[in-house]
Amino acid sequence: MAKKPEKKDPETTGHSWDGIEEFNNPLPRWWLWTFYFTIFWGILYVIAYPSIPLIKGAYPGLLGWSTRGEVAKDIQSFKEQNAAIEAKLASTPVTEIASDAELQSYAVNAGAAVFRTNCIQCHGAGAQGAKGYPNLLDDDWLWGGDIESIAYTIRHGIRSRSEDTRFSEMPAFGEFLSKEEIAQLVAYVRSLGGLQADAQLASAGKPLFEENCTACHGDDGTGDREQGAPNLTDAIWLFGSSEEDLTTTITYARNVEMPTWGDRLSDAQINAVAVYVHQLGGGE
Numbered sequence: 001m002a003k004k005p006e007k008k009d010p011e012t013t014g015h016s017w018d019g020i021e022e023f024n025n026p027l028p029r030w031w032l033w034t035f036y037f038t039i040f041w042g043i044l045y046v047i048a049y050p051s052i053p054l055i056k057g058a059y060p061g062l063l064g065w066s067t068r069g070e071v072a073k074d075i076q077s078f079k080e081q082n083a084a085i086e087a088k089l090a091s092t093p094v095t096e097i098a099s100d101a102e103l104q105s106y107a108v109n110a111g112a113a114v115f116r117t118n119c120i121q122c123h124g125a126g127a128q129g130a131k132g133y134p135n136l137l138d139d140d141w142l143w144g145g146d147i148e149s150i151a152y153t154i155r156h157g158i159r160s161r162s163e164d165t166r167f168s169e170m171p172a173f174g175e176f177l178s179k180e181e182i183a184q185l186v187a188y189v190r191s192l193g194g195l196q197a198d199a200q201l202a203s204a205g206k207p208l209f210e211e212n213c214t215a216c217h218g219d220d221g222t223g224d225r226e227q228g229a230p231n232l233t234d235a236i237w238l239f240g241s242s243e244e245d246l247t248t249t250i251t252y253a254r255n256v257e258m259p260t261w262g263d264r265l266s267d268a269q270i271n272a273v274a275v276y277v278h279q280l281g282g283g284e
Contacts, residue, residue, distance in 0.1 A: 082106075090267040094151045094274055104275065111276025114269050118261070127280055132239055132256060137282045140236040142228045145284040151274035157260035158228070165260065168228040173212065174251035181208055186246045192221040192232045195241055 012021040046052065050066050052059040060066070079086075085106050089097070098104050115127070122133040129135035139145065143153055143166050156162040159169075173182060188205030190197040210219070216229035223231035230238065239245055239254050261270065277283065 086266075086268045089271055092271070094147050094271050097271065097275055107272045107275040108279060110269070111272035111274070114265065114273040115276055118265070119273070122258075127277065132254070134238060135236070135282070136277050137280055138236060139282055139284065140231065140234060141282070141284065142223075142225065142230055142238075144225050145278075145282060147274055147278040147283060150277055150283060151270060153258070154265075154274055154277075155260070155262040155270050157262075158258040159255060160257055160260040162260040162262060166228060168216070169255050170216070170249075170253040172251065172253040177208070177212075177250075181205075182247060182250050184208055185213075185250055186243055189221070189232055189246055189250075190241065190243070193235065193237075193241060194233075 009023065011024045013024045015022045047061070048063050049061040050058050051061065085103065088103060089107055089110070092100070092103065097107055115123075116125070119127075123129050123136055124133075127136040129137075134140075134142070141149070143149055143158070153166065156165045158166050173185070177185070184201045184205035185208050186205070187197040187201035188203075188209050191199075191202040209217075209221075213221075216227050217223055217232055218229075221232040223229045230236075237245070239249050265273070
């Protein structure tokens with residue numbers, strides 16, 4: 001029986017470190033050619049597609065292709081597909097959209113997208129609002145919660161730069177009332193809302209309320225939508241109902257601004273987001 005040939009060690013590279021030599025085991029040719037091909041492919045890719053950042057922008061590539069461009073094409077494609085119903089949505093009075101089931105469905109979905117893009121920063125993802133930002137799910141609307149009022153508010157804003165904006169201004173009573181008088185007003189306003197209040201302070205605050213506040217909030221404190229004056233007798237408080245919150249409100253006033261969306265959104269988008277907000281449950 002023939003002896004098996006002895007397995008010999010491969011040749012070395014000639015390098016030696018403290019007597020340890022390095023075997024010369026070259027990579028397989030197929031692996032090397034694959035590696036060279038990836039380098040070549042990488043060079044072609046860099047030339048053909050956007051790849052190298054420049055001082056302004058980036059190298060666009062010989063093909064002029066980009067993911068941004070593809071997204072723009074997709075957006076344009078959907079705009080063309082929806083052009084007819086968008087035109088219908090823009091031209092239909094907002095009060096009549098609900099009578100068209102297809103248009104109503106489209107408006108709700110389109111309005112949800114507009115709301116998520118532009119409105120959640122203040123009103124929250126669920127339209128639940130936050131301190132200083134109205135909750136759109138309840139039935140307390142400073143300027144009216146019917147769909148026409150909602151659309152008008154969206155288009156022109158509140159205390160904004162639009163000529164047709166709704167505007168009212170609560171005076172900073174701290175400029176002409178003493179701290180003691182403000183404390184009396186706070187107590188009376190809390191009593192109007194059924195909150196715990198010092199009876200003696202509240203009694204002293206009533207004539208102050210009648211003299212300074214009834215012109216906007218009404219004799220009974222139920223507010224006035226024509227002026228955007230809130231109802232002080234319900235349990236809904238935009239800036240809080242604690243003594244500290246009410247003291248700050250009366251002393252410094254809270255005249256916040258809602259931006260005008262009429263110059264940023266199309267008529268179709270305004271109608272759509274009005275429909276969406278109205279159907280959330282708080283619309284009247």
